[in-house]
Amino acid sequence: MAEEQKTDRSIRDFVWNIVEVHSQLEEIHKSWAQLLGLTEPQWLILMAIDELDEGRGVSGIGVAGKLRIHPPFVTNQTKQLEAMQLLARKPSPDDARFVQMSLTDKARAEISKLSRLREALNATLMEGLDEASFEYLNKRLTSIAKNCRLASQKLTIGVL
Known part of the structure; x- marks a missing residue:
């Protein structure tokens, strides 16, 4: 438990x-x-x-x-x-x-x-993360987004 x-x-x-x-x-x-x-x-x-x-x-x-x-x-x-x-x-x-x-x-x-402002913003968003970490995070979030869509569909049709 x-x-x-x-x-x-x-x-x-x-x-x-x-x-x-x-x-x-x-x-x-x-x-x-x-x-x-x-x-x-x-x-x-x-x-x-x-x-x-x-x-x-x-x-x-x-x-x-x-x-x-x-x-x-x-x-x-x-x-x-x-x-x-x-x-x-x-x-x-x-x-x-x-x-x-x-x-x-x-x-x-x-x-x-x-573009200059966007570059500064992106640098702030990625602070503490290298490119590989950000790529890893994006792959995991893509998977979680897919799972969320599935969970939402299951909830809507009452199978959860």
């Missing part, structure tokens, strides 16, 4: 650490967004598009999936980003019913202006 309590305590500590990291990252994203005159969701959408775009653009559904938000919200926000000339939207070459989005040169230039 003592081992179960120890494991439970470790998991609870882990969860609260993740809550704290999420909260701090949210504040960082708000700061980045403010520097560009955007909302936090708009900033995250731009970052998701930048991350996912492999030269062909990104679908709104792809962005919504990456950010775990509703596709109609992405559509609404990306139209605003397009009006701000930070985003280009064009019909998908595979299916004209869908839109592919990519960052504009203006968006890339604005984001590039933040």
